Amino acid sequence: MKNAYNTSAYGSFAYVYDMFMDNIDYEEWADYITDHLKKYGIEDGLVLELGCGTGTMTGLLADRGYDMIGVDNSGEMLAEAMEKRMESGQDILYLQQDMQEFELYGTVRAIVSVCDSLNYITEREELLQVFRLVNNYLDPEGLFLFDMNTIHKYRDILGDTTIAENRDEGSFIWDNSYDPENGLNIYELAVFLPREDGLYEKAEEVHCQKAYSQEEIEELIREAGMELLEVYDAYTGRPAADDSERLFFIAREKGKAK
Structure with a gap:
């Protein structure tokens, strides 16, 4: 499943x-x-x-x-x-x-x-x-x-960290949380893309890696x-x-x- x-x-x-x-x-x-x-x-x-x-x-x-x-x-x-x-x-x-x-x-x-x-x-x-x-x-x-x-990368480097980057072409905020019991790393990703009217459109995605x-x-x-x-x-x-x-x-x- x-x-x-x-x-x-x-x-x-x-x-x-x-x-x-x-x-x-x-x-x-x-x-x-x-x-x-x-x-x-x-x-x-x-x-x-x-x-x-x-x-x-x-x-x-x-x-x-x-x-x-x-x-x-x-x-x-x-x-x-x-x-x-x-x-x-x-x-x-x-x-x-x-x-x-x-x-x-x-x-x-x-x-x-x-x-x-x-x-x-x-x-x-x-x-x-x-x-x-x-x-x-x-x-x-x-x-x-x-x-x-x-496992080392997820547990000791990525786990429970936030990665953010801002550029003219777009920005993102990437929140990580690692569950050592199941070995799962959850990425909560927010992307901000510029529109022609000067405002930003926000999109959110959730990803999971093992x-x-x-x-x-x-x-x-x-x-x-x-x-x-x-x-x-x-x-x-x-x-x-x-x-x-x-x-x-x-x-x-x-x-x-x-």
């Missing part, structure tokens, strides 16, 4: 998402992902991004020679992604689908998911279902590369039928550690369920 929080779609925030995420070095992340894809012999071919959002990473991987598919459940985020596609002239297929139920016409060489998109899956069995779908749609020995926020331990994620990878290859402190190349805020996992398809 899905929880009652808005865990699948960004509404008004979609229009200012890229602006407020400009602290992320997407180019560096794309290079990191590409290096690991090539390390395992995937230099081209079909690659799927799960939870692609506004398509920034999808577009960067397309620039690096991959035939990209982007899946996201938010129509607002995908509208931004398709606008970028039009501006760049890239040949990217975008699909509005729930990660827990995504469908493709065939298999792909690799599946990637970044920016803690998978932390939005707040039930263990639902995350296992996503991993099983990933395994099902990977080519033989295809790769699954993804990042997830850690903190999974590294051990839980590794167990789910194995249960889904994949082989865990590597785990890193995300986008640094350093080994995973207790103070890692985000982990980067690499898993490989090793057979389909009968």
Whole structure:
């Protein structure tokens, strides 16, 4: 059963998402992902991004020679992604689908998911279902590369904090509350978007993410039928550690369920 929080779609925030995420070095992340894809012999071919959002990473991987598919459940985020596609002239297929139920016409060489998109899956069995779908749609020995926020980040850094930012293009207030018993981090988000009459329009959203331990994620990878290859402190190349805020996992398809 899905929880009652808005865990699948960004509404008004979609229009200012890229602006407020400009602290992320997407180019560096794309290079990191590409290096690991090539390390395992995937230099081209079909690659799927799960939870692609506004398509920034999808577009960067397309620039690096991959035939990209982007899946996201938010129509607002995908509208931004398709606008970028039009501006760049890239040949990217975008699909509005729930990660827990995504469908493709065939298999792909690799599946990637970044920016803690998978932390939005707040039930263990639902995350296992996503991993099983990933395994099902990977080519033989295809790769699954993804990042997830850690318990340390939610508990010790984000939990019970307020993040606010004010710019000419818009403002937001982001209240966090972390429930250690259930491992859930609730984001109460208020977005203020300027109107032509000089006033601001307020929109409110509530999001929820789940903190999974590294051990839980590794167990789910194995249960889904994949082989865990590597785990890193995300986008640094350093080994995973207790103070890692985000982990980067690499898993490989090793057979389909009968």
